Structures are given as C-alpha cells and as structure tokens.
Amino acid sequence: MSGHRRVKDIDYDEEDLYDEVDEDDAEPDTQAGLTPEDQANFATLTPVVRAELDEAGLQASDREIQDALWNYYWDVGKSVGYLRGLRGEKVNDSGLAKKEKVKSKFEEAEEERARKAGGGWTSTSLDLGRPESWFRDVTWSHIPEAIVGDLMPPMYRQPRFLGGSSKLAKLAEERKRKAEAAKVAATASSLDHLTLDGTHEQSKGRPPDTQPAAKTRKYPARRKESSPPPRQPEPEPVEEVKEVLPDLRAPPTAFGHTLSKSSRNTDQRQTLQVRNILGSSTSPDAFSGPSPDDVVTRSTKSKPQKSTPDGVNGLHRSVDALHLHGTSTEQPAAQPKVKSKNIDVPTVWAETTATRRPSAAFVVIGHVDHGKSTLMGRLLLDTGAVHQRDIDRHRKEAAEQGKASFALAWVMDTSADERDRGVTVDIAQHYFSTDTADFTILDAPGHRDFVPNMIGGASMADLGVLVVDANQLESGLKGQTREHVLLARAVGLERVVVAVNKMDGAVPSWDQHLFRSVSEEVCKLLTDTGFDRDNIKVVPCSGLNGENVATAPAADGPTAWVARSSQTLIAALDNFAASTTTPSELLKKPIRLQITDIFHASSQYPISISGRISAGTVQIGETIIIMPSSVSASIKAIDVADSPVEYAVAGQLVTLHLTADDVEQLERNVRIGDMLCYSSSPIEVVSDFTVTLLSYQPLLPGPVEVHIGRLQLPGRITSLLELIDADGGTVKKKPRIVKAGLRAKVKVTVDRALPGDVGNRVVIRADGETFGSGILSGLGERWVGAASGS
C-alpha cells in the first residue's frame, strides 16, 4: 500500500497538519475509503457468495469473500469460483486425493526446458506459476528497468488477486498472453521450417502452394509509441539430432542460413558475404543493421548537406540545443531542405479572421456507459460526417456479436479491443461541420482505468461535452462524472455543454421533472468545481434515437416541452464555437506542441505526429526540434482536420508530416508526450519542478504519477513547500501534510526527463486516484541523464 493510500486512511485533525506524522501508526482500516456504493455491494453480495459456498459445503470468512468480490468487480460467479479453488487447494494440502492437472503443451515445454537447463527449481516443483505471471496482478506501471532486471523469484505463492488489478486489465493481460503464446508457436514453427538440415518434420498443414498469403501491413499504420530499437533475438537452443532423415529438399539459400542462424550452416562463405553487405560482419544479428535494399536506396538518395546561415539544415541549432540541455544522446542529423514560403503567419491569420468559419475542439466526458460514443456517432451521422451505410454495416457487425445497441458507438470505438469490451480505451478524434462551424470531437474513455487518456484528451480541447445518463445520475456522480468534471477543470477547460442523455429511456419517457432535477444536480457539481454558470449549457437528448441532437424533436407528445424550451446539442455547440478565439499574442510566442500521437500516415511521409499547438505557429519547410531528445526534423506537410494546409496556429489540432535525413534516428527519439519547439527557443528539460496546486486528497511526500497533457511520468513529491491562500499568500511554511481542499506549493521530482514550461497544467495522481492539480510554477534542476531517462 503506498504512502498516499495510507494517508487517505489516516483520521487526522487540524493539529496533524503541522506536527510529526508517524506513518507506522497509520494502519489502514480496510473499510475506510470505500464509497457507499462499494459498501452497499459488500452488504448485498457477501451473503449471496456465502450461500453458494454453503451449498458446496465450503466456508470462508467475510474478509475472504469481500476480497474476492472486490477483485472480481462484484462478480459473484467468479468470486465463488475463486474461493472454491482456494478451498480445494487446502483440502489437497491436508492429504486428500489430489486431482491430476492436465498440463498444457506450453507448460510441458517449459518444464522440459527448465529440466534441460539443469536449474534446481522448476515452475511445478514449488508450484509458483510461470515467472511472467508472478506480477500479472500487480498494477505497477513504470517499473524502472534497473529494478526489473534485479527481480528475484518470490519464494511464496503470488496471490492471484489483491494486486488491485482491474477486470479490464485482466482481460487485456489474458488477451496479450494468448497472443504471445500464439506468436511463440508461430515463431517456433517457422524456425522449424527454416532448419534446413533434414531433421525437421514435414509440414503437417497445407502444402506450401496452398498456404494463405502473408498479410501485408497497410498504411495508415498508426502507432502509439515510437518503434523500439531492433531487439537482439535470443539464440534458439539447438536440438539433438536423433535420427537422420533423407533430405529431399533443395539446398538452403544464404539468406535462409542467415535467417535461421543454424549452427549446422556449412556455407560460411555465403553468410559472411551477406553480413558484409549489411556492414556489420561482427554483428551476431543479421537484422541489427539496415537491409541491403536500405543500403542501396540510401546510397542513391544521400546528397551532401548544405550548410545555411540560418541553420535551416538544423546542425548548429541542434548542437546549441545539446549544449543547453545536455539531454541528447546522439548527434543531430542534418535536415533535408523543404522549401518554406516564409509566411508571416500571425499577420495572415489576423487578416483572414473575418473570412474564417468558427471552429472548436471538444472533449466528450462522463461516466462509463452513459452513452458518450453513441451520442457522438449520432452527431457524426446526423451532420453527414458518416454515411448511413457505414452505420448499417456497424449495426450488422455489432448484431453478429450480440451488441447491436453499440452500432453508433462503433463509429468512435474503432479498435477490436474497444469493441470487444464495449468501452472506449483511447481518445478517438473525428471531425464534423454544422451550418456555421467546424468541430473536432475528442471522445474520451469513461472507464476509470483510462483516466490518463481522458486527461490527455481534455488537455487538447476548447470545451467539454459532459454526457450524463438521465436515469443513472447517481452512479456517475459517485464515479467518473465527478472525476471527469474535476479533471476537465484541472486541465483548464472553462465551458461545458451538459447532454442529459437517454431521455428516451426515462420513466415516463422524456420526463421533464427528471431532466430538471438532473440538470440542477449537474450544474451544482460544475459550479462547485469552479465552472461559471454562464459557461454551462444543458440540453436533454437521446443519442440512440437522435432526438434533440441535430434537430429539434417532435413538437407534440412527450418531447413537446423540449421542442418548446430547449436548444439542440448542435445549437449549443455552435454558440460556444462562435466565441472560441485564440489571443493574437499567443501566436507570436515560440511554437509549443505536445505530441499526442505518432504514426505513419502514408508512404510519402516517413513519420507523422499529431497534437494541439499550445503556442506559436508552424509552417511547411520549418525545422523543429523535439524535446527532450533534441532530435531535429523538417515539416514536410501539415494537416488540419485531415485537410492539407500551409501553416497552423495556436489552438489548432494538427498533424505534422516530418522528414529527416536520418529517419531512424528521428523515430527512435520521438515519443508521445514530447514537445516540439524551435531550437532557438527550446523548452526546458528538468528533473524537478514546483507545482502550485489544489489538493483533492491529503498529500504527503511520496511516489506519484505526474500528468502534463499526454505526458505521464513517474515521480515523487519530495517536499511540501508551503500552504497558500487563494491569493497565493503564505499560510504556513513546510507543512507536514496538505489536507484535502487546501492550496499548496509542492516540489515534485520526476524519474524521466520532463520538458515543461511555467504555466503548464499539472495533474498529480497516485493509486488510480487524482490527488491534486495545479500549475507548474517553477522549473528545477536541468535533466542531465539520457533523454529517455533510463
């Protein structure tokens, strides 16, 4: 249990704010910190599980039952199953007949390998499970590599739950495990096939000419992270040759030898030749260098670099950046020249204001399943951004999976994972236009496991659309409705449209009283969190049926009051878009863009990144650097809302198509959360900073997660500097603890290089909860390690 969780459970009084806190005395009460909903669930479900165990003639303590319920998200069946398993093992331990467990092929292979390796310990001898499963239930993110390398096998059974792992995390883990097992099997079989010494079995599947063609990877291939450096494959153990079979096949090619790295490869000459072409005759890995094709392509492409006085080719500017920050680990590459039109963007932008359509980006927030994705699918359908035939296709596919009601949501939830789970995982970005304005939708996940993605999405938005299920307000107020509202304010959003959704499902349908009470409660929550009442618009609607989304509902029947007195969701958005402007001073500042996505947009562009420009302007042909690595690149093309433009300004969400002489170097050094800037005015890269924040939970020095937009870093609160009042005046220096609801200045140290500016919005989280948020008010020591922070 982390320090923060302990602090949450401390029953302290005002005195404790300034006196010593003995953490050892602060033993948690296991029930403390539970929401009333959790407690109600325990109260109702514990007897149900007990009854099922009684039926099976088994006993369990309340604590065991509740631990199981907590872990399995109140799933009675799974909890009973777990506890039965637990009891079954105890019976076996006490000497009764033990059931023979049928071993999977994977387990058998693993045991065999362990036995051959001669280790004194096998996974079954102590029944510890496989090493990769020891920490499966532990929701550690960001384990420093050094620690991972030193992990020792625990000499006790790793509990199968109580690690705080969520159901979703388990699902994902299970899926990943299956995929890895399939990959291992596939790799093994293809390596068998490449063992060209006559010892392998004949293929048992289809003959080669009937094997399905390998799938080629199609663009766009969006990636969430930059490509990891090529891994050195581990040498495969060479199996004993037991029986020599007649070799009926053609001799292997040199490439085949190199690929299989067979120790029985007799054609050393050919293999060496290949390695020489690759330029690494000493390399143990044939793929650690560029391919022969790459070598040929590069030799025909490479031209001598021109050095220009303004440093457009990037060399001296990048070197400057290296001196300034000491974070780059590699020499910056000279940039290919991309022609810039040298547009005076701030002036042109000001001159064209009158002719531009209003535009805004909004983040869709709210509790899980309150209908965010469905409502956005509806908006896209009703504004013509997606076609009815696409929805029909989604409906058919969704119906095949027994999820017909998710057809509209599938417009937003495009990944297989999201569709399987029925929840949004990452931020989806879509565009639509109304008669008067252009919009970008950032659909945020509602589930608490994906709050970091929600923070990233909200940081890119001009306004929020809070979707509330009219019939489930309570669950939302206890869950992510409240947290999302808090975070939306924390990242600086000031305006919000509340969509009181699923009004069709109210009893009675479109109940006006229900709408009034829901809107009053939500408005109170918003104003209590700091939103101005004038900046809140509330509309009743049904995303599923489309009533009051793009068009007003029927003027008679249950929706008559809506048609009479409420604006549509689109009208509310149009109003806000009309008042969305970017201050002209912001355009004159140096460029700042936090990278929120990295991908290959097309074969034309080696690497593309997207994000919101928070200050300054960019135009085609400019050379930029990416911090903390200081790697430089040229802007080859720019897209705004999927359309090509010549320049873009602060406030816009853009995709920049980048190029560099050394694209691999660029790819290696760009990561989500990095900042794009000019080398002439680079962002500081620090290892600690001061944040002026409002605390939502009691704060003590200890480990935390730092969120700045899409950047998420492990770190720790190293000191509580002072408590302050609303005007920033000092109330108390060096408090021992910051009570929830107080303002404070706090020093935070991060474990990786942090590119940051004073004024950035910072969210501090720990244990999956938000502990405070505020503004970066002081930069600390410059980061001196590698840019990756490893």
Ligand SMILES: Nc1nc2c(ncn2[C@@H]2O[C@H](COP(=O)(O)OP(=O)(O)OP(=O)(O)O)[C@@H](O)[C@H]2O)c(=O)[nH]1
């Ligand atoms: N009756 C009714 N059901 C709706 C409405 N909107 C959404 N639903 C249903 O609510 C369920 C959840 O909808 P989603 O759109 O996936 O909810 P979400 O808020 O996006 O969920 P996450 O992405 O997981 O946060 C689906 O079964 C929808 O069909 C509505 O207006 N009326």
